[in-house]
Amino acid sequence: MKKLIDDRGRIRGKISVIDLAFIAVCIALVLIAYLKFGGGGVTQSQAGLSDVRYTITIKNIRPQVAGTLRAGDAVKTQTGASVGTVAEVRVLPATSVQKKIDGSFVEGTIEGKVDCEVVISAKCTSSGGRYFVDRTYELALGRNEPLVTKYTMIYFAQITDIVLP
Numbered sequence: 001m002k003k004l005i006d007d008r009g010r011i012r013g014k015i016s017v018i019d020l021a022f023i024a025v026c027i028a029l030v031l032i033a034y035l036k037f038g039g040g041g042v043t044q045s046q047a048g049l050s051d052v053r054y055t056i057t058i059k060n061i062r063p064q065v066a067g068t069l070r071a072g073d074a075v076k077t078q079t080g081a082s083v084g085t086v087a088e089v090r091v092l093p094a095t096s097v098q099k100k101i102d103g104s105f106v107e108g109t110i111e112g113k114v115d116c117e118v119v120i121s122a123k124c125t126s127s128g129g130r131y132f133v134d135r136t137y138e139l140a141l142g143r144n145e146p147l148v149t150k151y152t153m154i155y156f157a158q159i160t161d162i163v164l165p
Contacts, residue, residue, distance in 0.1 A: 049123040049124065051121065052124045052164055053087060054084075054119070054122070054161060056118050056120065056147070056157040057116070057157070058116040058154055058157050060096070061114060062113065069086060069152060070086060073149045075148070076148050077147060078146050081137055082122075083120065083122060083133045084120035086118055087119045088118070089117075089118050090117040090119075091116055092114065093110075095108065095115065139159065141160070141161075143158065145157065
């Protein structure tokens with residue numbers, strides 16, 4: 001009967017122990033790559049894309065800036081990731097809440113400024129109750145991130161409403 005490992009380091013005289021270890025490491029790397037990038041990703045756990053409409057609010061901007069926001073314009077992050085298309089723009093008088101000397105609060109309008117509500121439509125994936133546009137931009141109420149359109153850089157755009165299918 002032959003030894004399990006011969007004097008040249010081969011299993012039953014056919015394959016080297018080092019070759020076998022190399023094959024096992026290669027299989028493990030392929031499996032890890034598949035789970036990370038191919039089939040087991042978090043954002044791919046739900047099949048298909050869903051339509052979503054969300055509203056961003058931009059406070060205290062000049063009316064000229066509000067005029068550059070147009071329906072149909074693509075909206076992106078500063079890094080260039082697409083986050084949807086402008087569906088609707090609502091321009092409202094800018095307001096601010098101020099504390100009075102007696103400790104009470106009062107809301108008033110700000111002259112020469114407007115608030116803008118921009119409705120954005122996008123396709124998103126969902127995973128565990130979380131929604132992602134372009135698989136990277138997570139939709140979350142209160143999220144405040146600079147956004148870019150064709151003519152405008154929006155520095156303080158806050159998500160104030162999300163309408164899911």
